[in-house]
Amino acid sequence: xxxxxxxxxxxxxxxxxxxxxxxxxxxxxxxxxxxxxxxxxxxxxxxxxxxxxxxxxxxxxxxxxxxxxxxxxxxxxxxxxxxxxxxxxxxxxxxxxxxxxxxxxxxxxxxxxxxxxxxxxxxxxxxxxxxxxxxxxxxxxxxxxxxxxxxxxxxxxxxxxxxxxxxxxxxxxxxxxxxxxxxxxxxxxxxxxxxxxxxxxxxxxxxxxxxxxxxxxxxxxxxxxxxxxxxxxxxxxxxxxxxxxxxxxxxxxxxxxxxxxxxxxxxxxxxxxxxxxxxxxxxxxxxxxxxxxxxxxxxxxxxxxxxxxxxxxxxxxxxxxxxxxxxxxxxxxxxxxxxxxxxxxxxxxxxxxxxxxxxxxxxxxxxxxxxxxxxxxxxxxxxxxxxxxxxxxxxxxxxxxxxxxxxxxxxxxx
Numbered sequence: 212x213x214x215x216x217x218x219x220x221x222x223x224x225x226x227x228x229x230x231x232x233x234x235x236x237x238x239x240x241x242x243x244x245x246x247x248x249x250x251x252x253x254x255x256x257x258x259x260x261x262x263x264x265x266x267x268x269x270x271x272x273x274x275x276x277x278x279x280x281x282x283x284x285x286x287x288x289x290x291x292x293x294x295x296x297x298x299x300x301x302x303x304x305x306x307x308x309x310x311x312x313x314x315x316x317x318x319x320x321x322x323x324x325x326x327x328x329x330x331x332x333x334x335x336x337x338x339x340x341x342x343x344x345x346x347x348x349x350x351x352x353x354x355x356x357x358x359x360x361x362x363x364x365x366x367x368x369x370x371x372x373x374x375x376x377x378x379x380x381x382x383x384x385x386x387x388x389x390x391x392x393x394x395x396x397x398x399x400x401x402x403x404x405x406x407x408x409x410x411x412x413x414x415x416x417x418x419x420x421x422x423x424x425x426x427x428x429x430x431x432x433x434x435x436x437x438x439x440x441x442x443x444x445x446x447x448x449x450x451x452x453x454x455x456x457x458x459x460x461x462x463x464x465x466x467x468x469x470x471x472x473x474x475x476x477x478x479x480x481x482x483x484x485x486x487x488x489x490x491x492x493x494x495x496x497x498x499x500x501x502x503x504x505x506x507x508x509x510x511x512x513x514x515x516x517x518x519x520x521x522x523x524x525x526x527x528x529x530x531x532x533x534x535x536x537x538x539x540x541x542x543x544x545x546x547x548x549x550x551x552x553x554x555x556x557x558x559x560x561x562x563x564x565x566x567x568x569x570x571x572x573x574x575x576x577x578x579x580x581x582x583x584x585x586x587x588x589x590x591x592x593x594x595x596x597x598x599x600x601x602x603x604x605x606x607x608x609x610x611x612x613x614x615x616x617x618x619x620x621x622x623x624x625x
Contacts, residue, residue, distance in 0.1 A: 214399060218347055221324045225294055225348060227470070228401060228431060238294040238326075239285055241278035242271065242478045243308045245607035247301035248332050249384060250366040250582055251354075252444035253407060253437055271479065272300070272607045275312040279319055285481060285492055286320070296326040298350075299478035300607075304333035305586070307520070313344040324348065328405070332368065332384055334391025342398045349395050350433075351388055352405040355413055356420040358382035363412050366444060367582055372557055374583060389427060396428025403470065404429045408451045408459060409437045418463055425467040433470040434460050520549045521588040523624055524559065525617050533613055533620050537595040537603075538577055545587060546621050553621055559583050577602060584608075591620045 227238070247254075273281065286292050295316055303309040304327075313325055327341060328350040341349065355361035361381030368380035375383055395402050404424040408414055421432050437450040451459075460469045481492055525533055526540035535541065543559040561580045577599045584590060589609040600610050613620050 218399070218401070221347060225324060225326070227294075227296075227326070227350070228348060228403060235291065236293040237289050237291050237482050238296055238480070239282060239289075239292055239482075240296045240298050240478055240480045241273060241282065241312060242300055243273050243275055243278050243312050244297055244299055244303040244306035245272050245301045246305045246586060246588075247299075247330075248305040248369045248586070249302070249330050249380075250585075251330075251407075252364055252366055253409070253440060253448075255440045255442045275308050275315055278312050279315040281492065282316070282320060282323070286323075288492075289482065292323070294324045294326050294348075295320070296328060298328035302330050302332070303327050304329050304337045310340065310344065313341070313346065317345045321345075326350070328352070329391075330384070331388035331391045332370065333387070335387055335394055338391060338394040338398055338400075341395075342400060347400050348403070349400050350403040350405055351392055351424075351429075352407065353385075353388045353392075353420065353424065354407050354409075355381065355385065356416050356423055358385060360413050360416050361385055364407075364409065369586060389423065392424055392429055393427045401430040402428065404432045405435055406432065407435050407437055408456055409445070409448060410451050410455060412448070414451065414455070414459060417459060418466070421463040422466050429467065431468040431470050432463060434463065520547070521624070522547050522556070522586060523589040523591060523621055524584045524587040525620060526590075526592040527617050531617060533591055533593050533615060533617060535593055537580070537590070537592045537599050538573070540580075540592070543580075543584060543590075544617060545584070548621060548624065553618070574598070581606065589624055591624075 225236075225238075282295060297303045297309050297312060309327070316323060316325055325344070325346050326348040327346055329352070331351040331353060334349070334351065338349075354364050358378040358381040361384060362376075362378045365381050365384060366376065368375045368384050370380070370383050374380075392402050392404070402424075404421075406413075406417055406420060408417060413420075417434065424432065434456060436453075436456050437445065437448065439446050439448055439450060463469060522545065524543040524545045526535040526537060526542075527533055527544050528535050528541055530542075530544065541560060543561070545556045545559060547554045547556050559580075561576075561583060581599070581602055585606070587608065589611060590603060591611045591613060593612070593614050595610060595612060603610050609624075611620065611624065613623075
């Protein structure tokens with residue numbers, strides 16, 4: 212089958228890209244990507260939350276093998292399943308597990324359509340790799356046509372080992388988003404641009420953004436309403452009214468095809484759009500027995516798998532011993548572990564931040580450190596309080612409390 216015919220056939224059964232298809236065909240999101248390389252002011256990647264339906268929420272984080280095993284189980288129960296999406300709960304392209312999952316899906320379920328949703332920061336470097344793994348549908352969440360507007364939406368951007376803020380970070384992100392869309396289009400993938408509408412911040416500039424992504428080859432545009440989420444910078448920012456959003460979509464429809472049936476799905480959504488059945492399958496594919504249904508808490512599933520690559524941050528003032536608590540550490544040493552190979556990547560020094568021990572300044576201090584270490588799979592400290600431990604584990608990172616030599620602490624993880 213030629214590539215054009217194959218893409219057309221896939222489009223006919225994709226519920227997000229084809230409005231008619233969403234009434235007939237199911238999709239499944241596999242939550243294999245907990246790490247993120249940016250921090251949006253509206254995002255709280257909250258796990259184990261069965262009563263919320265929004266991007267970034269999942270009841271469990273799966274390994275690639277667990278995810279593909281679960282796909283097989285769900286396919287038996289929902290035979291009209293056609294699309295397997297990876298949409299988080301972090302950014303798929305910031306997680307090597309995404310590519311492992313795609314490779315397994317291509318091998319075991321070649322008839323299913325793989326789909327990726329990303330913020331676009333790593334898309335230019337990943338587009339060809341995605342295409343080679345069979346991905347033909349890529350959603351890019353892009354919220355601003357310029358760095359000034361973007362600086363009001365994004366708190367930070369982690370790029371090439373350094374965290375950027377303000378217009379500098381927003382400029383890096385926007386440049387990569389636009390280049391990624393262009394590259395995906397040239398490769399023959401269909402791109403959907405997701406735009407989160409924030410009335411007083413980016414709404415007026417969205418028509419300009421729609422024209423930009425359309426010119427770069429975006430197939431369709433999805434304007435989403437802001438969902439104010441507790442614990443985020445935008446928790447008290449209002450979302451648009453349905454009338455405001457409709458008026459904006461009507462205006463932008465003169466320039467691009469609009470998606471109007473989006474349900475702002477969870478990172479573990481299963482079933483038809485608007486009929487999420489993910490709760491029925493929580494725990495499936497985890498190797499815990501024959502049945503499905505509620506499984507153990509996500510915090511008990513956090514682990515570092517032996518023999519796999521991972522990144523670990525160690526709180527160490529002197530550089531040789533694990534000798535500092537999480538909130539008071541003046542230095543974290545970040546290591547990359549690959550089997551017996553241990554390589555130091557960088558130092559992170561949060562001491563110049565406000566290190567207040569109570570109230571909002573303390574919370575902001577803790578969140579700032581967590582954001583600096585967001586690419587790490589595990590964090591090793593001498594001591595840690597309940598609040599920072601909970602915040603770290605909600606991002607699916609392992610916390611290890613220990614003392615002694617740094618090298619021994621890192622080796623014990625592997």
